[in-house]
Amino acid sequence: MLNEIQLEFLRTRLDFWDRLSEPEKADLSRATVATRFKKGVSLRSDDSECLGALLVHEGELRVFIQADDGREVTLYRLGPGEMCVLSASCVLNSITFDVLIDATRDSEVFRIQIAAFSDLMKRNVWVENAAYKNAVERFSDVMWAIEQILFMRFDKRLAVFLLDESLKSGSGEIRATHDEIARYVGSAREVVSRMLKSFEADGLVALSRGAVRVLDRERLKKLL
Amino acid sequence: MLNEIQLEFLRTRLDFWDRLSEPEKADLSRATVATRFKKGVSLRSDDSECLGALLVHEGELRVFIQADDGREVTLYRLGPGEMCVLSASCVLNSITFDVLIDATRDSEVFRIQIAAFSDLMKRNVWVENAAYKNAVERFSDVMWAIEQILFMRFDKRLAVFLLDESLKSGSGEIRATHDEIARYVGSAREVVSRMLKSFEADGLVALSRGAVRVLDRERLKKLL
Numbered sequence: 001m002l003n004e005i006q007l008e009f010l011r012t013r014l015d016f017w018d019r020l021s022e023p024e025k026a027d028l029s030r031a032t033v034a035t036r037f038k039k040g041v042s043l044r045s046d047d048s049e050c051l052g053a054l055l056v057h058e059g060e061l062r063v064f065i066q067a068d069d070g071r072e073v074t075l076y077r078l079g080p081g082e083m084c085v086l087s088a089s090c091v092l093n094s095i096t097f098d099v100l101i102d103a104t105r106d107s108e109v110f111r112i113q114i115a116a117f118s119d120l121m122k123r124n125v126w127v128e129n130a131a132y133k134n135a136v137e138r139f140s141d142v143m144w145a146i147e148q149i150l151f152m153r154f155d156k157r158l159a160v161f162l163l164d165e166s167l168k169s170g171s172g173e174i175r176a177t178h179d180e181i182a183r184y185v186g187s188a189r190e191v192v193s194r195m196l197k198s199f200e201a202d203g204l205v206a207l208s209r210g211a212v213r214v215l216d217r218e219r220l221k222k223l224l
Numbered sequence: 225m226l227n228e229i230q231l232e233f234l235r236t237r238l239d240f241w242d243r244l245s246e247p248e249k250a251d252l253s254r255a256t257v258a259t260r261f262k263k264g265v266s267l268r269s270d271d272s273e274c275l276g277a278l279l280v281h282e283g284e285l286r287v288f289i290q291a292d293d294g295r296e297v298t299l300y301r302l303g304p305g306e307m308c309v310l311s312a313s314c315v316l317n318s319i320t321f322d323v324l325i326d327a328t329r330d331s332e333v334f335r336i337q338i339a340a341f342s343d344l345m346k347r348n349v350w351v352e353n354a355a356y357k358n359a360v361e362r363f364s365d366v367m368w369a370i371e372q373i374l375f376m377r378f379d380k381r382l383a384v385f386l387l388d389e390s391l392k393s394g395s396g397e398i399r400a401t402h403d404e405i406a407r408y409v410g411s412a413r414e415v416v417s418r419m420l421k422s423f424e425a426d427g428l429v430a431l432s433r434g435a436v437r438v439l440d441r442e443r444l445k446k447l448l
Contacts, residue, residue, distance in 0.1 A: 142366070
C-alpha cells in the first residue's frame with residue numbers, strides 16, 4: 001500500500017486518473033506497490049509474468065535491449081513522474097518485443113501490478129488509451145535513439161552524450177566508467193575509450209578514474 | 225469518393241468501424257480517397273501537411289527512415305488490408321518523428337485525409353485508441369528490424385531476407401537489385417554484393433541481372 005504522499009504523486013501523474021470511477025481508483029491504489037531499487041540493479045519480475053506498469057517516483061530507470069553477445073543499446077531513460085508501460089507488454093497485445101530495465105540511480109518506483117492493470121485496461125477504454133499513448137511516446141524516444149546510432153557519426157553521438165550529461169550533473173563532471181558510457185551510446189568500450197582520449201588530446205575533456213569532465217562546451221558543440 | 229467495393233474493403237479492415245456513429249461513418253467515407261502509386265514512387269503530401277492515415281488496398285508500401293547521406297533503413301512493409309498511422313503523425317502528438325514511404329509494387333492506397341481523421345480522433349475515443357494501437361504494432365515491427373540491424377550478424381540477416389522473399393515469390397527467385405536488397409536489410413550495396421557472391425560461391429544462391437535465385441534453402445537455414 002502507498003502512503004498518502006505517494007498516493008498524491010500517483011494521482012497527479014496518471015493522466016487517466018480523472019477518467020476512473022471511484023471503485024477503479026480504489027482498485028488501482030490497492031494494486032500499486034512502491035519498491036526501492038539500488039543503482040545498478042535490474043528490475044525483473046519474480047515469476048514469469050511481466051512487471052506491470054511503472055511510474056518512477058524518485059531516481060532514474062534505463063530501458064534497453066541486449067544482444068546475445070551482451071552488447072546493449074539504451075532506448076531511453078525515465079525520470080521522476082515518467083511512466084513506462086513496455087514493462088506491461090504481456091497485457092498489451094500489440095507489443096511483441098521485450099525490453100530490459102535497470103536503475104541508473106537509487107530509485108523508488110511505483111508498480112501497478114499486472115493483473116489489476118490488465119483488468120483496468122479491459123474495463124476502461126481511457127486506461128487502454130493512456131497505455132498505448134505512453135507506448136507511442138516511447139516509440140518516438142526509441143526512434144530518436146536509433147537514428148542516432150544508425151546515422152550519426154560516433155564523435156557526434158559521444159559529444160551529445162557528454163553535453164547532455166554534464167548539463168544534468170551541473171558540475172560539468174560526468175561520473176561514469178567508459179563501459180557505462182558505451183552502454184548509453186550503444187557502442188563498445190574500446191571505441192568510447194579511444195574517442196575520449198582523442199577528445200582529451202584536443203582539450204575538450206579531462207579524464208580521470210570513473211569520471212569525465214567537460215572542459216570546453218563550446219568546442220564540443222561545434223562537433224554537432 | 226470510393227466505389228461500393230472499395231467501401232466494403234474499408235469497412236471490413238477498420239477495426240473501429242463498428243464504433244462509429246452513422247454521421248461519423250458518412251464523414252469517414254467521404255474523406256477517404258483511393259490513389260494509385262506506381263512501383264518505386266514515393267508518397268508525399270502535396271502541401272506541408274502530412275498524408276493522413278493509409279490503408280493499403282492492393283500492392284505494397286515500404287516505410288523507412290533516411291540519413292542525411294542518403295542511407296536508408298527499412299522499418300516495415302505494409303500489404304493489402306494493413307493500415308499505417310505514422311503517416312498521420314502530424315495529428316498524433318506522441319509521435320515526434322517522421323518516416324518516408326514508397327510503393328514497392330504498383331499499389332492502390334486508401335487515404336483518410338488528415339483533417340477528417342484528426343476530427344474523428346477527437347470525437348471518438350475508439351478511433352484515437354485504434355490509431356495508437358496501430359502505431360504500437362508498428363513499434364513492434366520497428367524493434368524487430370532494429371534488433372536485426374544492430375545485433376544480428378550480416379550473413380544471418382541476408383539469409384533471413386532471402387528465405388522470406390523466396391517463400392513469398394513462390395518460385396524461389398527474388399527479383400531485386402543489390403541496391404534494393406541493401407535498402408531492405410539496412411546495409412550498403414557493396415556489402416550485399418560481396419556477401420551474395422560468397423553465398424553463390426558456396427552454392428547457396430545463383431545470381432543473375434536483377435535477380436537472386438535460392439538454390440539450397442536447407443543450407444541457407446543453417447546460417448540462422
